[in-house]
Amino acid sequence: MSERAVTEPLLRTELLVKRYGGLLATDNVSIDVRPGEIHALIGPNGAGKTTLVHQLTGVVAPDSGAIHFAGRDVTRLPTHARVRLGLGRSFQITSVLREFTALENVALAVQGHAGHSFRFLADARRDESLRGPARHLLDEVGLGDRAGTLAASLSHGEQRQLEIAMALAGDPRLLLLDEPMAGMGAEESQRLIAFLRALKQKRAMLLIEHDMDAVFQLADRITVLVYGRAIASGTPDEIRANADVRQAYLGEEAA
Amino acid sequence: MMAALRTPRGLATALILLVLAILPLLTQAFDQRYLLSIGTRIVIWSIAAVSLNMILGYGGLVSFGHAVFFGIGGYAVGILSAHGVSSGWIQWPVALLAATAWAILIGALSLRTRGLYFIMITLAFAQLVYYVGGGLEAYGGDDGLNISRSRFPGVIDLRDKANFYWLCFALLCATLWFCSRYANSRFGLVIRGAKSNELRMTALGFPVFRYRLAAFTISGAFGGLAGILLANEGAYVSPAMMSWMKSGDLIVIVVLGGMGTLFGPLYGTIAFFVLEEALPPLLNLAHKGWGEYWMIVFGPLLVLIALYARGGIDSLLGRRHE
Numbered sequence: 001m002s003e004r005a006v007t008e009p010l011l012r013t014e015l016l017v018k019r020y021g022g023l024l025a026t027d028n029v030s031i032d033v034r035p036g037e038i039h040a041l042i043g044p045n046g047a048g049k050t051t052l053v054h055q056l057t058g059v060v061a062p063d064s065g066a067i068h069f070a071g072r073d074v075t076r077l078p079t080h081a082r083v084r085l086g087l088g089r090s091f092q093i094t095s096v097l098r099e100f101t102a103l104e105n106v107a108l109a110v111q112g113h114a115g116h117s118f119r120f121l122a123d124a125r126r127d128e129s130l131r132g133p134a135r136h137l138l139d140e141v142g143l144g145d146r147a148g149t150l151a152a153s154l155s156h157g158e159q160r161q162l163e164i165a166m167a168l169a170g171d172p173r174l175l176l177l178d179e180p181m182a183g184m185g186a187e188e189s190q191r192l193i194a195f196l197r198a199l200k201q202k203r204a205m206l207l208i209e210h211d212m213d214a215v216f217q218l219a220d221r222i223t224v225l226v227y228g229r230a231i232a233s234g235t236p237d238e239i240r241a242n243a244d245v246r247q248a249y250l251g252e253e254a255a
Numbered sequence: 256m257m258a259a260l261r262t263p264r265g266l267a268t269a270l271i272l273l274v275l276a277i278l279p280l281l282t283q284a285f286d287q288r289y290l291l292s293i294g295t296r297i298v299i300w301s302i303a304a305v306s307l308n309m310i311l312g313y314g315g316l317v318s319f320g321h322a323v324f325f326g327i328g329g330y331a332v333g334i335l336s337a338h339g340v341s342s343g344w345i346q347w348p349v350a351l352l353a354a355t356a357w358a359i360l361i362g363a364l365s366l367r368t369r370g371l372y373f374i375m376i377t378l379a380f381a382q383l384v385y386y387v388g389g390g391l392e393a394y395g396g397d398d399g400l401n402i403s404r405s406r407f408p409g410v411i412d413l414r415d416k417a418n419f420y421w422l423c424f425a426l427l428c429a430t431l432w433f434c435s436r437y438a439n440s441r442f443g444l445v446i447r448g449a450k451s452n453e454l455r456m457t458a459l460g461f462p463v464f465r466y467r468l469a470a471f472t473i474s475g476a477f478g479g480l481a482g483i484l485l486a487n488e489g490a491y492v493s494p495a496m497m498s499w500m501k502s503g504d505l506i507v508i509v510v511l512g513g514m515g516t517l518f519g520p521l522y523g524t525i526a527f528f529v530l531e532e533a534l535p536p537l538l539n540l541a542h543k544g545w546g547e548y549w550m551i552v553f554g555p556l557l558v559l560i561a562l563y564a565r566g567g568i569d570s571l572l573g574r575r576h577e
Contacts, residue, residue, distance in 0.1 A: 057458070078462070079457050079458060080457055080460050080461060080462045080463075083457075083458060083459065083460035084460050089458055091454075091455075091458070095452060095454060095455045095458070096452070096455065097448050097451040097452050097455060097456075098451060098452070099447075099451050100447075100448070100451065104444075108444060108445075108448050108456075108459060109459050111441055111444070111445075111459075112456075112459035112460035112461055113460055117441040117442050117444075117445045117461065117466065118442055118466075118469065119440055119441040119442055120433075120436060120437055120440045120442050120443075121436045121437075121440055122436075122440060122441070123436075123439045123440065124439060124440055124441040124443075124444050125439050125444075127441075166455075166459065169459075170460065
């Protein structure tokens, strides 16, 4: 416990509030992610997970509260600037460049972290400083032999893997994984869980996930969001034992 | 290079470029001076189409006001000429700067919108300039302005039709060369990536707006170049050169030729001009008086291309291996 307490969180939100009309989508949420940990965010549909993710990534601005990332106040920073500070993300709904090959997708992700792209004449498709690291990342997520395949032709599971390879480009300090297992088969999920566990040594993750098996296997800490409010936060064992959580969320399956 | 000649696309492109390169010799040999004038306009319009393709084809940004750059480039030359500044060394840089500045301005405003709104706002800005052009009574208003061709004393005499054609052709080659580099450069890949998935590109750390603004500006500058040439070709500028129909023609040309392909705009321009010239007499042959209604044939032809050849003429020349 004491060792954790002295570690400065990588990501920290302070009393975030976001309203949509009369709906309080984010209700004074304060969470943090420390270096080297997987913090999972769970909650039933409509709990405000997506709204929170949008605020963390800079898609929408909070009405009040603050977001600190890597020692900076990033509350008003645009998305691309947060990415540059080391915030990598995968999307809830698979978001890859469908008309590009797997390798080109990752090469573009590498390019996104390689300074500005106002370069008009050199052929980027033969640029080994982009393709080399991209190939390496594809190997890392197990897509090495699919490098030349169009992203649109990859299976759903492979597209999810591709997303993670893209999120890993630029060596982010924090990975924000928005339902990475969504739509995956059991076997694919298990492989991804093993991969993420190995990855944890190198970087922190905020994991938004519906698959409770995955969450309890991976997370160091879990925060439960219900109606925009963080009703509980703690280790997997603490969350399992928490009466509020059992009632509000795990109720149907765990009781 | 040699390998490219073995594909239908490579062969067709090489033939087209070869014919264009020696067109003045051909038209002189066959005594068809009129064809050189059409050829010149094809080359100039190709430059404009390639420039539109940089944002429309590669970037997915449907700018419905691209002919405004014909107008800006043309009027810059025309107005300077009307004030006695006939040197191309002054006219051309001023015209290019004007087109670039205007592109930055409308790009900065219109690129904040998406989809249909972008189409409408680019159209609106072009119409604005169109009506300003018509209101410039000192420069001929709606009737336009006769000018003389730009002078480059001691370097090239543009009053010579063959000289002027070759200059246009050289500039088309330069534009194509730039576009070929642009399309596969880091910058080009950002623009193409943003067409495919803007949200993804932002999440990869690309400030998409800035890249699109730069692309819009480059595209506008090349469009301005085409405007300079068009004004010189006809020795005349008028608001008609930037009417919304010209902008529409440019979109049709790019779609017809093949969006997001290097030579597609060139195929599209040739097809467009050839059909425009050839359909009326052909229809008149079939039945006297039908020539007037050539659009009735042209329209459905475009619909067929849109329905069955999504990649335009380029896709009819065989599959791409990239």
